[in-house]
Amino acid sequence: MISLLQALVDGVLNGGVYGVIAVGLSLVFGVLGIVNFSQAQFLMIGMYVAWFIWHATGIDPIIGAFAALVVGGAIGALLYSCLIRHVADASVLAQIFVTVGLIAVLENLALIFLGADYRSVKTSYQTEAINVASVLVSKPYLIAFTAAIIVSVLLSLLLNRSWLGRAIRATAQNEAASTAFGIDGLRTKSLAFGLGTGLTAFGGGVILPYASVNPTVGSQYIVLMFTVAVLGGLGSTMGALVGGIIVGIIQSVSTLFLPVQMKDLALFVVFIAILAIRPQGLLAGVSR
Amino acid sequence: MKQALIVTVLVALGSLVAGFVFDANSYPIRVLCIVLLTASMGQAWNLVGGFNQISLGHSAFFGIGAYVTTVAQVKFGLNPWLGLPLAMIASVLFALILSVPTMRLKGPYFALATLAAAEACKIAASVMGITGGPQGLSVPFVGDSWAMMQFRYPGTYVPIFVGLFAISSIVFAWLVSSRVGYFLRAVRDNELAAEVAGVATFKTKLFSSIVSAALMAVCGVLFAQFTYFIDPETVFSIPNVSIRAALVVIIGGVGTLVGPLFGALLIIPLEELLNASLSDSVGGLPPLLFGALLIVVVLLKPAGLTSIRVPRMGGRKS
Numbered sequence: 166m167i168s169l170l171q172a173l174v175d176g177v178l179n180g181g182v183y184g185v186i187a188v189g190l191s192l193v194f195g196v197l198g199i200v201n202f203s204q205a206q207f208l209m210i211g212m213y214v215a216w217f218i219w220h221a222t223g224i225d226p227i228i229g230a231f232a233a234l235v236v237g238g239a240i241g242a243l244l245y246s247c248l249i250r251h252v253a254d255a256s257v258l259a260q261i262f263v264t265v266g267l268i269a270v271l272e273n274l275a276l277i278f279l280g281a282d283y284r285s286v287k288t289s290y291q292t293e294a295i296n297v298a299s300v301l302v303s304k305p306y307l308i309a310f311t312a313a314i315i316v317s318v319l320l321s322l323l324l325n326r327s328w329l330g331r332a333i334r335a336t337a338q339n340e341a342a343s344t345a346f347g348i349d350g351l352r353t354k355s356l357a358f359g360l361g362t363g364l365t366a367f368g369g370g371v372i373l374p375y376a377s378v379n380p381t382v383g384s385q386y387i388v389l390m391f392t393v394a395v396l397g398g399l400g401s402t403m404g405a406l407v408g409g410i411i412v413g414i415i416q417s418v419s420t421l422f423l424p425v426q427m428k429d430l431a432l433f434v435v436f437i438a439i440l441a442i443r444p445q446g447l448l449a450g451v452s453r
Numbered sequence: 454m455k456q457a458l459i460v461t462v463l464v465a466l467g468s469l470v471a472g473f474v475f476d477a478n479s480y481p482i483r484v485l486c487i488v489l490l491t492a493s494m495g496q497a498w499n500l501v502g503g504f505n506q507i508s509l510g511h512s513a514f515f516g517i518g519a520y521v522t523t524v525a526q527v528k529f530g531l532n533p534w535l536g537l538p539l540a541m542i543a544s545v546l547f548a549l550i551l552s553v554p555t556m557r558l559k560g561p562y563f564a565l566a567t568l569a570a571a572e573a574c575k576i577a578a579s580v581m582g583i584t585g586g587p588q589g590l591s592v593p594f595v596g597d598s599w600a601m602m603q604f605r606y607p608g609t610y611v612p613i614f615v616g617l618f619a620i621s622s623i624v625f626a627w628l629v630s631s632r633v634g635y636f637l638r639a640v641r642d643n644e645l646a647a648e649v650a651g652v653a654t655f656k657t658k659l660f661s662s663i664v665s666a667a668l669m670a671v672c673g674v675l676f677a678q679f680t681y682f683i684d685p686e687t688v689f690s691i692p693n694v695s696i697r698a699a700l701v702v703i704i705g706g707v708g709t710l711v712g713p714l715f716g717a718l719l720i721i722p723l724e725e726l727l728n729a730s731l732s733d734s735v736g737g738l739p740p741l742l743f744g745a746l747l748i749v750v751v752l753l754k755p756a757g758l759t760s761i762r763v764p765r766m767g768g769r770k771s
Contacts, residue, residue, distance in 0.1 A: 200561035251752050257560035259751045261507050262703055265696060266751065269744025273737035380737075384691070388569050395565070426580050433573040440566045441554030 180413020195400030211369025230370025237366020242359030477608025495713025510567030518673025589684025706757025
């Protein structure tokens, strides 16, 4: 019973972070109709940004994550306006393989300039846990979760209350009409893409206290991110958070029954099943 | 098509001759074998990717092929020539199972589902006991033997790889020029219209994906016999198998007969050349260049490099 409760707590805490990692993917798909296969590499970028800030100044990676958001966002916006916008109306093949090509480019740039070794941070709270009724709440998980929730709320405010958010949603709904109302389509879409990649980079920063970074770290998260985004419904931003928590729970509860190495296997099977049954996402239409 | 056939036949014959003329243990011959294998993998991918079913999970079929024959040989003493049809059957069965949830998916959703399926296979191969787990399996070396499909030097493999390349090319050429080929193009251009016009779209797509899975399994079998060692990270690798197969096709020309061959002839020797001339510290350079090349081709020449024609030759599109 305790172990189930423990698994649920771990699952929810991890899942909240998965939500913020995957919400960018959802946002980009919702606004641009493009699936960014290189989204997980922005997680890697965010982790490196937070690591270098910690390494140079000792600033906690949770704070560094906000710098990661800016750097990841700037790189994403630049890549959108230079490369990805040119495939907006191209074939599905072109849309998929532009970002698949980006995976190789980003990973190997990191490999060439930063080397293959794993880097991790040391923080004071890294190994600490809070004991709540014999359930251990890991401090780094809790902090990462809190940061993820705060950013998700900020994102929701940004999208629903600010002019930029309105411009993004207007462009997603009808680009021709939004242009007629004076919204700069290219600028809005670059910002939306950058916001998406920035949020994933932010997620990279917050997980750094309990995860190490190397150039190929993204490949561990790619299917996971897509599972979260598809579960919540690609295009639905609040869905991503709920999807993240569901995925976190599936992962941690499945380790109670299955060997640890198989936790992702369970997830992938769930993913394919969801794609087949409800590709619009379990929550699409329920929340947006 | 005629030009493409001539080129394909010439390359096959040339490779065969090269295999006999050059030193069987030489490096260029080894590269030639890998070119032919990669071109065949590309051709297998082309059967589905060329018709708008963008799979990122072909490493699943490749790995299943490699594992079925190797496990059968190592654990049950089965001859790899007999393991080959078993590998094809296993791969086709997996394609059939996978088709249930994926066949109706479109574009990125199909790509995602196939990607997840291949990753799931990789994990399954590392967890199962019979596969040797993450440490992988070695094919026992018994000396030069046609009966056991293994040889000391790459040169002796050349006829086998030429055979694989010839079969995959013939299958592709036959498929695109047959009734099924017309159906596939109809489905590619407009699935709904094809369905309305009476094309059995599900059956058509299923047929091409089964043929593709079987071919990819054969590639996996030959890879295991050629390298004598397989592990989940290698044979189920998304970048080195799934994306590699797609890469050579896209660089050469999607849906064309010579596309995969052209792509493999460009990519593989270039990679070997770069790896040989660069120090280990810049080992990431070849994949970086290929990723960039993929982006450039997709943006500027989506029909592939073989679509470039010297104007004098008439600028015909194939």
